Amino acid sequence: MTSTARITTYLDCVSPYSYYAFTFLNKHRAALDSHGVKVDFVPIFLGAVNVATGNQPPWKLPAKAAYSAIDVHNAKRYFGLPALKRPSVFPIPTIKPQRGLIYIKSHFPEETYLEAFRLLWVSLWEQDKDISQESQLRETWSGLFKEGELKNIIEATEEEEYKNALTENTNEAVKNGAFGAPWSVVRNAKGEETRYFGSDRFHFMWEFLGIGDGAGFVPSPKAVL
Numbered sequence: 421m422t423s424t425a426r427i428t429t430y431l432d433c434v435s436p437y438s439y440y441a442f443t444f445l446n447k448h449r450a451a452l453d454s455h456g457v458k459v460d461f462v463p464i465f466l467g468a469v470n471v472a473t474g475n476q477p478p479w480k481l482p483a484k485a486a487y488s489a490i491d492v493h494n495a496k497r498y499f500g501l502p503a504l505k506r507p508s509v510f511p512i513p514t515i516k517p518q519r520g521l522i523y524i525k526s527h528f529p530e531e532t533y534l535e536a537f538r539l540l541w542v543s544l545w546e547q548d549k550d551i552s553q554e555s556q557l558r559e560t561w562s563g564l565f566k567e568g569e570l571k572n573i574i575e576a577t578e579e580e581e582y583k584n585a586l587t588e589n590t591n592e593a594v595k596n597g598a599f600g601a602p603w604s605v606v607r608n609a610k611g612e613e614t615r616y617f618g619s620d621r622f623h624f625m626w627e628f629l630g631i632g633d634g635a636g637f638v639p640s641p642k643a644v645l
């Protein structure tokens with residue numbers, strides 16, 4: 421059977437919940453692949469999603485902002501991440517890092533792209549670096565790319581092609597129902613499609629995809645016969 425199963429997850433590094441979803445899906449990518457489910461991580465600009473849908477970031481509501489501390493505590497344990505700290509400059513415009521990721525995605529191997537994505541969250545949410553500043557963005561990616569490559573990436577963040585690509589990705593997410601991040605559009609092997617908001621609905625996702633043990637959260641790799 422040719423499977424068309426796919427998880428397309430729209431993410432912005434400004435969003436800590438996007439970091440959780442990225443960490444979890446990336447960890448289980450190989451197991452999902454063994455079930456015929458491909459995962460695609462798509463950079464978007466969450467600020468524009470909020471404008472397009474009239475939504476507000478959760479930290480604008482004091483009760484939600486307070487609750488996020490509980491999520492940080494649980495996520496530390498569950499996703500195996502350090503306790504994320506609200507950056508001292510926040511929110512920051514993540515347009516340039518997100519455009520840079522689109523360039524990286526189309527010019528480098530997938531593993532490099534995924535590591536570049538991960539490092540943005542590490543810089544912003546673990547090391548309190550303002551990655552909207554070119555110097556901090558360069559520093560974030562300096563271990564991953566040669567100087568000439570980094571120059572091209574930084575230049576791409578100002579080019580029309582990548583400006584348009586980020587707008588298109590963001591519009592596509594909104595067209596697919598996004599009002600926040602992470603946003604996932606999931607297609608199962610029957611070709612049916614549905615959507616999930618957040619980093620806390622993977623159990624629904626596995627059920628829809630027909631993988632996992634039905635009650636468990638994590639799909640184990642499919643046995644190869």
Ligand SMILES: N[C@@H](CCC(=O)N[C@@H](CS)C(=O)NCC(=O)O)C(=O)O
Nearest residue numbers: 435436437478600601602618619620
């Ligand atoms: N319950 C979700 C919350 C995700 C979330 O709050 N994401 C933020 C961005 S960091 C957002 O876009 N929120 C929009 C909303 O809550 O309407 C989870 O645990 O992942």
